[in-house]
Amino acid sequence: xxxxxxxxxxxxxxxxxxxxxxxxxxxxxxRFGDGVWLVLGAASLACVPVLVWYFRWFxxxxxxxxxx
Amino acid sequence: MSATAExxxxxVEPHPVTGVYNGKFGMWLFLASEIMLxxxxxxxxxxxxxxxxxxxxxxxxxxxxxxxxxxxxxxxxSVTVVMAWYCLQLNDFGKARLYxxxxxxxxxxxxxxxxxxxxxxxxxxxxxxTNLFYGLYFTLTGLHGLHVLGGILVFLYFVGPGAGxxxxxxxxxxxxxxxxxxxxxxxxxxxxxxxxxxxxx
Numbered sequence: 380x381x382x383x384x385x386x387x388x389x390x391x392x393x394x395x396x397x398x399x400x401x402x403x404x405x406x407x408x409x410r411f412g413d414g415v416w417l418v419l420g421a422a423s424l425a426c427v428p429v430l431v432w433y434f435r436w437f438x439x440x441x442x443x444x445x446x447x
Numbered sequence: 448m449s450a451t452a453e454x455x456x457x458x459v460e461p462h463p464v465t466g467v468y469n470g471k472f473g474m475w476l477f478l479a480s481e482i483m484l485x486x487x488x489x490x491x492x493x494x495x496x497x498x499x500x501x502x503x504x505x506x507x508x509x510x511x512x513x514x515x516x517x518x519x520x521x522x523x524x525s526v527t528v529v530m531a532w533y534c535l536q537l538n539d540f541g542k543a544r545l546y547x548x549x550x551x552x553x554x555x556x557x558x559x560x561x562x563x564x565x566x567x568x569x570x571x572x573x574x575x576x577t578n579l580f581y582g583l584y585f586t587l588t589g590l591h592g593l594h595v596l597g598g599i600l601v602f603l604y605f606v607g608p609g610a611g612x613x614x615x616x617x618x619x620x621x622x623x624x625x626x627x628x629x630x631x632x633x634x635x636x637x638x639x640x641x642x643x644x645x646x647x648x
Contacts, residue, residue: 380475381471381625382529382532382625382628382629382632383529385628385629385632385633386525386529386632388636389525389632389635389636392636392639393522393525393639396518396639396642396643399643400515400643400647403643403647407506415511415512418512419511419512419515422515423515426519433526437529440533441533444533444536447466447467
């Protein structure tokens with residue numbers, strides 16, 4: 380598995396993490412009312428579209444690089 | 448074929464049996480052993496936690512905002528290391544070096560934040576011996592921190608004394624950076640699992 384393939388796995392995990400952590404933080408904000416959770420949740424969820432854009436850009440840019 | 452290539456075969460071209468060059472194969476074997484190491488520690492954490500009558504929620508005793516910043520820092524450092532490798536494939540050593548320096552910088556930021564976090568814990572007299580939670584917290588994050596430190600040293604070698612290989616054997620240098628990148632991705636991946644397990648649950 381090349382670094383490109385491992386990076387694809389990594390970005391996928393990072394995407395899942397950002398989504399999960401964002402939802403968890405927003406729920407914590409609704410539960411405890413602490414503004415820090417809202418900021419963390421919003422920041423984490425904001426990273427999701429950035430990572431999706433980066434993922435597409437990365438796959439386009441490294442089209443010629445193999446996965447092995 | 449150079450003298451080095453005769454002594455250590457398949458440093459650049461793929462081995463006919465594995466389909467990859469030896470360095471990459473070796474790195475994956477090493478990462479397999481690392482998975483076993485961290486896997487054993489994670490298993491210990493889960494077993495000790497479910498077996499304990501009382502266990503604090505990570506978010507109530509640890510600094511989640513700082514750890515979140517650290518997570519973002521590590522995710523970004525994985526991007527910079529893969530970009531360094533890609534720039535080397537395009538024969539752009541100057542840009543690759545900048546990306547490697549950015550990776551080192553981000554890793555140092557991670558370590559500084561970890562230092563702040565640890566200092567705060569010690570100020571409040573929270574040590575590994577305090578309780579099971581802190582014992583596992585310091586063991587897992589400390590071992591991970593040592594891996595980050597190891598990565599910093601390797602990347603410093605690539606931008607410092609090891610950079611000379613780019614002139615003599617660029618393909619092999621690129622492969623070395625790829626192997627270090629695989630290691631770095633693993634270290635970052637461990638943190639992505641470590642963070643929710645310890646800080647959030």
